[in-house]
Amino acid sequence: MRDVAVVGFAQRQMPEFDGSPTCVEMLVPLLAECYEQTGWTRRDIGFWCSGSSDYLAGRSFSFVSAVDAIGVIPPVNESHVEMDLAWAMYEAWLKIQTGEVDTALVYAFGKSSAGVLRRTLGLQLEPYTMTPLWPDTVSLAGLQARAGIDAGVWDETAMAEVANRSLTDAEKNDWSIRKGGSSVEELLAKPMYADPLRKHDCSPVTDGAAAIVLAADDKARDVRDKPAWISGLSHYIDPMGMGTRDLTRSPSAERAAAAVDLNGVEVAELHAPFSHQELILRRELGLADDVRINPSGGALTSNPMFSGGGIRIGEVATRIWSGEVAKGVGHATSGPALQQNLLCTLVSTPEGASN
Amino acid sequence: MAKQPAAVVGVGQTHHRAKRLDVSMAGLCREAIDRALEDAGMTLDEIDAIVVGKAPDLFEGVMMPELFLAEALGAAGKPLLRVHTAGSVGGSTAIVASSLVQAGVHKKVLTVAYEKQSESNAMWALSVPLPFNMPVHAGAGGYFAPHVRSYIRRSEAPTHVGAIVAAKDRNNALKNPYAHLHNEGTTVESVLASQMLWDPIRYDETCPSSDGACALVIVDEDTAKASPNPAWIHGTVMRSEATTAAERDQVNPQASRDAAAALWKQAGITSPIDEIDCAEIYVPFSWFEPMWLESLGFAEENGGGWRLTESGGTAMDGVLPVNCSGGVLSSNPIGASGMLRFGEAALQVRGAAGEHQVDGARKALGHAYGGGSQFFAMWVVGAEKPSN
Structure with missing residues (x-):
């Protein structure tokens, strides 16, 4: 395997983006920021890959407008996944591993506020028997939270502790759209939203976009003194059917954790759009008590669809660049109730980088 | 590594x-x-x-x-x-x-x-009204017809060449049990007699849904190694360009030319027409066969494509059999159409294409394009393991 590192990261997160659902107006400055960080121009990028959803944009081929925005004359080596930024990054990492290219820029975008997000996401469900009932995704997460409480795996206090820590950490993150910690007691006194979930247990509807720059070997060292080297990258999916899986577990997250080396991880950015999902992920990853979870405030305080997962990887990368930590893990999820999960471990020294 | x-x-x-x-x-x-x-x-x-x-x-x-x-x-x-x-x-x-x-x-x-x-x-999915975007409401045929007209004008092509492609592909489809259309008795004359949909594209020159x-x-x-007939991948390429720009050439897009050049280089091919034994090219409307033949470098620009087609060069027994499976003109499950081209190319070099097998095919091209002729994906597969 070639040594590949995250060398650039830019993000935008906001409650309501005053622009088109294809977010082109947001992508142009975002890409400019990536060029500034790397000192590169568009022509230094060997491969491009984006992540987005047509259903979120309310139109077919939403990524086509985005391609226009990056300026593709002369033409570029480019692909697109109908997935989160983290998987777009995975495709780019593969392309670099084939040896065809040395650099890649991946980006993703989504304007969740353009519709009613929890109903839009309901269209991900099994179309013949489940979608006609149109259960929304917050309600499905509520069922999952209830399953864990009933099984005694977690309780409402543990969920409130996650929310309180996240809201407190979010005070230091300019991009978080919900912030301000108080106390577990205060949070538990708030009204139910989708019993047993209170509003602070659910990520806020967020518009946004993000971009990650990858580079191999010396290309990465040219950009940064301390590139965030990818030492492990793994993802798995579980069946969707809510009735056929144990909702208190996430086997795909457990598998991904087994495929990477989590020993010595100092920081974990977990893409948990609901408070109880962080509890599930911590268990599946087997994270030690001293691992710092979601210093950015995490998805509970800001969660732009299709970049929310990749942003977790970017947040870990920035902490490697600064020297704050030597090893961290970024996580991304997709599908209802933690159906699909990706883990990316990042380290400050490429030695022993393996997959 | x-x-x-x-x-x-x-x-x-x-x-x-x-x-x-x-x-x-x-x-x-x-x-x-x-x-x-x-x-x-x-x-x-x-x-x-x-x-x-x-x-x-x-x-x-x-x-x-x-x-x-x-x-x-x-x-x-x-x-x-x-x-x-x-x-x-x-x-x-x-x-x-x-x-x-x-x-x-x-x-x-x-x-x-x-x-x-x-x-x-x-049609509905492609016609959701978008702010600040010109509504097409004409389907893909309406979008591509001006590009075809432009090709005919530039290359001085006789207007029946599209019908030659359609008759060829529909007859090839008769040899493919999986093809959607099995229209027996399709001839150049019958294609020319079919309804004009988007001038110069007639009904029989259009892919099905x-x-x-x-x-x-x-x-x-x-x-x-365990397979009796693997199709080795000799080269793959993807290229994209913008939908709209004054300098775009929609008839022969730069992304297509760039992709082809990169692909041939990767696969170690210097003369595609001599070294490729057959091709599965994404031809949703008949005229795209001569257009892509030129863009891919199988024939000279501004006329080499239609001359190759008109001469019978792209027929099953021609110098470069194109779309022996019947192509997109005979089956078009859109998302799968590109993979069918790639898969049919693999079947040919594996000697497993059945009735539409090209004798002795050793190297084949699989090709797909999308959007407003702006996204390209291609591969070359061969019966031999690549040396590069």
Whole structure:
């Protein structure tokens, strides 16, 4: 395997983006920021890959407008996944591993506020028997939270502790759209939203976009003194059917954790759009008590669809660049109730980088 | 580590029809997957990862359908990727699947692409009104007809060349049991007598709207050794350009020319017309055959393409048989159409194309394009392991 590192990261997160659902107006400055960080121009990028959803944009081929925005004359080596930024990054990492290219820029975008997000996401469900009932995704997460409480795996206090820590950490993150910690007691006194979930247990509807720059070997060292080297990258999916899986577990997250080396991880950015999902992920990853979870405030305080997962990887990368930590893990999820999960471990020294 | 060799050892496809009411989306995909696995002599349990491709989700009305399909596709407990790059997606998906093997990450990868257009309405899905965008409301034919007219004007092509392509592909389809259209007795005259839809594109020069799927099993060198007839991947390429720009040449887009040049270089090919034995080229409207022949470098620009077609050079017994399967003109499950081109190219070099086999085919091109002639995906496969 070639040594590949995250060398650039830019993000935008906001409650309501005053622009088109294809977010082109947001992508142009975002890409400019990536060029500034790397000192590169568009022509230094060997491969491009984006992540987005047509259903979120309310139109077919939403990524086509985005391609226009990056300026593709002369033409570029480019692909697109109908997935989160983290998987777009995975495709780019593969392309670099084939040896065809040395650099890649991946980006993703989504304007969740353009519709009613929890109903839009309901269209991900099994179309013949489940979608006609149109259960929304917050309600499905509520069922999952209830399953864990009933099984005694977690309780409402543990969920409130996650929310309180996240809201407190979010005070230091300019991009978080919900912030301000108080106390577990205060949070538990708030009204139910989708019993047993209170509003602070659910990520806020967020518009946004993000971009990650990858580079191999010396290309990465040219950009940064301390590139965030990818030492492990793994993802798995579980069946969707809510009735056929144990909702208190996430086997795909457990598998991904087994495929990477989590020993010595100092920081974990977990893409948990609901408070109880962080509890599930911590268990599946087997994270030690001293691992710092979601210093950015995490998805509970800001969660732009299709970049929310990749942003977790970017947040870990920035902490490697600064020297704050030597090893961290970024996580991304997709599908209802933690159906699909990706883990990316990042380290400050490429030695022993393996997959 | 250098790029690892990869080969196609299994190809499967569905019987393509206007409405496959007998199967669900999952059933449609499994029909192709099961055939590909049987061809490869493998079971789903042996597969390391699955890559799914399809065109816009609005075509079926399900957001990210690979999530609900995961279990039926055998992806539960495995990595799953979902690619979407417009009409080129079937090709791009096969390329992403190849890169999983070429990167040395996996050894046995299953890829499937599908479209079940009967679940929704493609015309509606393509016609959602967008602010600040010119409404087309004409379907793909209306969009591409001006490009075809421009080609005819530039190359001084006789106006019946499109009909030659249509008659050829529809007759080739008679030799392909999976093809959607089996229109016996199609001739240049009958095509020319069919209804004009978008001048100069007639009804019989237009692709059908199909339900269908295609699946490939792509494996590493060691696994390929067990196959009697692997199709080795000699080169893959993707290129994209903008939808609209004053300097764009929609008849012969730069992304297409750039992609072809990069592909031939990667595959070590200096004279495509001499070194490629047959080609599966994405031709949704008949005239795109001569247009792409020129853009791909099989023939001289501004006329070489239509002369090659008119001379019979692209027929089954010609110098470069094109779309022996019947092509997109005979089956068009949009998301799968590109993978069908890639898969049919693999069948040819494996000597497994059945009645539409080109004798002695050793190297073949699979080609797909999408959007407003702006997204391109191509590969070259060969009977021999590549030396590069």
